[in-house]
Amino acid sequence: MAEPRFRRDGAWVGASVPRREDPRLLAGRGRFVDDITLPGMLHAQFVRSTEAHARLLAVDLDEVRAVPGVVAAYTAADLDLADITALLDRPAHEFVPTAMPVLARDTVRYVGEPVAVVVAKDPYAAEDGVEAAVVEYAPLEPVVSDLGALAEGAPLVHAGAPRNTLVDVSLFATEGIDDVFSEAHTVVEVRTKTGRQNALPLETRGVVADWDDRDEQLRVQTCSQVPHQVRTVLARCVGLDEKQVRVTVPDMGGGFGQKCVVGREEIAAAAAALRLRRPVKWIEDRRDALTAAFLAREQRYTVRAAFSADGEILGLDADVVCDMGAYSCYPFTAGIEPLMASAEMPGVYRVPAYRVRGRAVTTNKAPTAPYRGVSRPQYVMVVERVFEKAARALGIDAVELRRRNLITVFPYTGVNNITYDPGSYLESLDLCEKTLRDEGWFSRRSDENRVIGIGFACFSERTGYGSGAFAQRKMQVVPGFDISEIRMDLNGTVSVTTGTLSHGQSHETTMAQIVADRLGVPYDRVKIVQGDTDRITYGWGSFASRSITIGGSAVAAASVKLGDQLREIAAHLLGGDVESAVLEDGGVRVGSSWLSYADIADVAYLKAHLLPKGVGPGLAATASFDVGGDGTFSNATHGCVVELDPGTGGVEILRYVCVEDCGVAIHPQVVEGQARGGIAQGIAGALFEEVRYDDAGQPLAPSFMEYKVPTAREIPDVRIEHLETPCAFTENGAKGAGEGGTIGAPAAVLNAVNDALRHTGVELDDTPIPREAIFRALEVS
């Protein structure tokens, strides 16, 4: 049992207690999908398209079926599954849905698209089988870029999507904005292209599925951030009832958004298991994970901003085009990136006039899913570039220019119809700048023998999107709430469900801390139940930094309800009134008497005849939570110091400071871990990682030799400073903390590189920042 010394001010919340997850993971006793073996289990692999765009003329699996060890091989026609289709409630000129078949039928739309599934006695034989497939293609001209997709006369990826446009929405257009720009003292423009990235959980996707005759259920164990959505789609695809499908999630080696959509391979493997009545496992190999899994982040921005002479921002005019690849993902659709950017772009600044057009185009590339931060790493980078350029044009210090425009009075309702709850926008900027100044980086920056630059990024991040916020996006399937069921068992131990799903975020620890404070029990007496569609009422899993804000609030609310039950029973048993009953020391005090939870549970389960009238046996409660308004905004300022190498164009990060405010941190060490890990992924996008394709649509980064994931050598230590502006409407005062690191880092790095290039006259606005461009800029200077 953990010692009370870990508690902060007598509370579990706010203390960095030992993680409940750690012992098993450190001992190699975790259970990840590929660790699961069932009797008679078979192994699936996929025949995948080698063409970016082609009609499928024939898929011949005869040779496959003859390979030793191969048990079965299926095409789309063999399995006859319904398509995966995600919808927005928007008119046809704003949104065109795509039907993503589980296996390609008559057309392939990207290299790596699954065409057939091979099932064999072992994974080696499955791969042998895949190699024996003969697929005949009639190649079509591929669409391999957003510009190519929008070009006049471009080939169509989907016949029903003219100009290859799946989403075209103009969310805001302030009246008179053209006048604002024509009358402004200064107008700056930023044109940015950001590279396609892979969220890259170290554990690739995978599934083990089997039909259970006793439960009459298709049991699916898969590493998904959204088990209920997998159940819904799988049931629909194979034609089962929801209750005939049980999805459970074992330990999960990261997700970062790639696993918060429903993939095709897990459906196909489950369908094979259903047909064969034998367990089927599919584990994605790294090549497929790099080329055929869900990708993200390839966006193009054209943004103008108008400023007054004294540096007040007057207007923002943005055009955003997102290359969403071949299909809409379920449940978010291809609207996920353009709608996020459009809704949120004014960010932390008081922007009085705003116009935006957001488009999603479809191309012959692997489809996209939300990736940690979703568009915010991009639009924050663009807006922060806007401020840097305006600062140069106006001759005002860039940090000072930000100060003049930051939102400082809360709640603030923006031009984008969003109400921002209180945060520490200005305070975080001041502290971040002061920290770097105190550490001496500004004086080192002026060393003429070195090429050093300092960059900042100010941002806030909407977390805890409730149903209302998602409904504004007009998703047909609207996530948002969370439901929690809590139960106390005989000896007073507690188990509590959450519809969220931890895959590295430590919910077994943090959710337990929340319950522990509400009930006055040690946190290791609280068991968290997650990732099981049979044991948990419909939930939305973990994404959009929703777990602690929404899931944690539901867990807290359920705990309070259970506490009320305990008080009522104790008051009755001790002969006092409920109002005077308080939870204390793992029991209930009524006046001078005290009953332990174990004593109360003893009555609730074993001596139910002693319960008060109207109180049923057992100790359990259910509560739900949703965010009524616009969600809660975490905020941060990142400061980055880089040194450029004139000999190679290389970028070394000398210092990184993050001043963050996520309200009440349930577990500060976990919050810091989220920030550091997020920053590493943001740096990866700014400097290293890109999924590139050639003109034929062939992916150029099929291994870690080409897709350059940064190591400990490239990622710097990060100094983190905390500010705390508690959220008024989540149960614990917490705001989300999962994505901020990733959001701020690209802007901070890019601004620092440009600051280092200040003497060259060169400005770079694309990511990953091309090393060659840095080299050339320094060479010329």
Added chain:
Amino acid sequence: MIQLVELVVNGERHDLAIEPRRTLVDVLRHDLGLTGTHVGCEHGICGACTVLVDGAPARACLIFAAQVEGAEIRTVESLAAPDGTLNDLQQCFSEHHGLQCGFCTPGMLMLAEGYLAEEPEPTTEEIRDVVASNLCRCTGYQTIVEAIDDCATRRRAAFQDRLDRSAS
């Protein structure tokens, strides 16, 4: 084709009848049930499959099981005591929050065990260089480096303590 292979893993001898193409990591995980060692890339870059072969860190995804007959192989399962008590390195990882999802962790632990056995007095920068052998997608590496650094410091202190006591 099936080959008979004799492997010694965590001090225990195993006789296997396997295909020659079967990798060490597949044998460990799926034939011996030692699923603590993970597979992240199958091409030797990510290091999630790192085990010790005769004391040195090695990529179990790049080695055929048949190649390491007669070698002493150690996996993450060998670190904790039989009752589950974590060793000092594992404890340091937990205290420094050197793991989040835990998928890269066994590889990082075995990498560090092998390295600290060879170099008990590393600098922080040397540790960072070694950690750069493996990929982690969650932590940003800082806390992994700190955990290994802390463990090395504690081991040195304990060693010095033993020396002092035997001298007195």
